[in-house]
Amino acid sequence: MIRAVRVSSIDRWRDNILSKPEKVAFSFANSSETVSNFEVAQFAVALGLFADINGVSRSQIVGILHDQTPEAYLTQAALFLLGFPYVNIDPDSPSDRIHRITKKLGLSLIFCAKSTAARLSTSGAKPFLERGGEILERPHSLKPHPTRKSDLAYVVLTSGSTGEPKAVQITHANLDHFLEWAEETFALTANDVFATLNPAHFDNGVFDFFCSQTLGAQLHVIPSKIVQDPSAIATALLNSPCNIWFSVPSLVNYMLVTRALDGTALRKFTKFLLGGEGLPKKLLEALMNCVEMPDCRIWNVYGPSECACMCSAYELTRESLSTFDGLAPIGAISGKFRHYLKDSDVRGVGELVLQGPQVGPGYIGDEMATSKSFASHDTLSSKFSSRSYLTGDLMRVDDAGRLRFVGRTDSQVKIMGRRIELTEIELELLRIDGCNEAFVALVEGSSGISTLAAYIGGWGNPAEIRASLAEVLPKYMVPKVIHVMPLLPKNRNGKVDRKFLREGFGDE
Helix, strand or coil, rough: CCCCCCCHHHHHHHHHHHHHHEEEEEEEECCCCEHHHHHHHHHHHHHHHHHCCCCCCCCEEEEEECCCHHHHHHHHHHHHHHCCCCEEEECCCCCCHHHHHHHEEEEEEEEEEEHHHHHCCCCEEECCCCCCCCCCCCCCCCCCCCCCCCCCEEEEEECCCCCCCCEEEEHHHCCCCHHHHHHHCCCCCCCCCEEECCCCCCCCCHHHHHHHHCCCCCEEEEEEECCCHHHHHHHHHCCCCCCCCEECCHHHHHHHHHCCCCCHHCCCCCEEEECCCCEHHHHHHHCCCCCCCCCEEEEEEEEHHHHHHHHHHHHEHHHHHHHCCCCCEEECCCCCCEEEEEECCCCCEEEEECCCCCCCCCEEEHHHHHHHEEEECCCCCCCCCCEEEEEEEEEEEEECCCEEEEECCCCEEEEEEEEHHHHHHHHHHHHHCCCCEEEEEEEEECCCCCEEEEEEEEECCHHHHHHHHHHHHHHHHCCCCCCCEECCECCCCEEEEEHHHCCCHHCC
């Protein structure tokens, strides 16, 4: 039986503000600008007054075109503390996409930069409130608002197979259970300083934002424009007070390949969390050679957005490197969950199904996708007593009892009637010297015939790479076309830009 969370995250955050109003809540890379707990409270009171005057209901979702400025983080903090559900939206999204999101979520209020509000024709676009409004004598004016566990805390947008973003709902109860698990698992304290290398609209940003603030720790913001510039991020990290790093593995690979980071910058970090995509063993070895082991701890983390950011963390040591090849193990699922592998085949490979208090209510405005991915125990297994989530991730249990990622249910393709798991090819590519990143896709050539194409970040001769694959894979699984480049292109979330690769290369 999973016990209830003792103190809600919203109450813990308010207590930190009241007990340590002078503590720095947010700081910003390459800038002397900071935001204190007192300023957060002051801003929240001002935003609460704005909401009351304008008749904004706490049942409404409020949008934030989050540009990673102090005003954007203050708005996000204030909305949460006041009990308003919010959604962070990429400010660089095309206007048409923002309009579709607005309609899908029924947004009547979107906070954004003043220049954006002026050009955006979306109804309800308002400039961020200005900092330093009416001076308060004490932060006790931040009056608690009754918040039920079932109330919506935030919405996170993820890409959808139909081209429309999925709007994932996360409740206060979902979030509270995640934060309690994360604090214990990663030994987080108020003395930690979190480096947020993730855009605020990306699910990984949930860990950075909420873990830091509910613990009373500091969040050091490194904006995307800095993260995308190797020299700029090196300077920012050298001058930062951070000790916690959480990002997709691709960002670490990018930093190491471009030699933007060396041991000097990385040794200040005592905790590395890597997740959002597979963690190759070769990348892990390169990172371990740059940090102070065992003083620095490294975890491979896993979790879908639909289950409040994370549901597992596998700690990696130098000794553990000899126990696996390819991608690092997922390990064991958090004790907050029950799980099983659905429809396991003869190899023991099945779809991971999660059930527990972190499983969200589903998607807004998409009943079909919700019914497909979320289910009650009636349709899955009598051993589950509540809502479950079908992750779409294919897993197996290895000889050491660890969950291992095998692929996606939607990554299986057919060529001439033969079923092919694209992830299986990618894993074999990662075993080849020089192949640091790999993506395999089924592409349609000018002749109308579909073939396999591989995109490799690293170095190597395509013919030799193809020959190496032919030694371990059937002929029909060896990609006809292999593109090699120093680094695979990344999207704004730091992941491999698969759509760009599919569209950017033809059949050669």
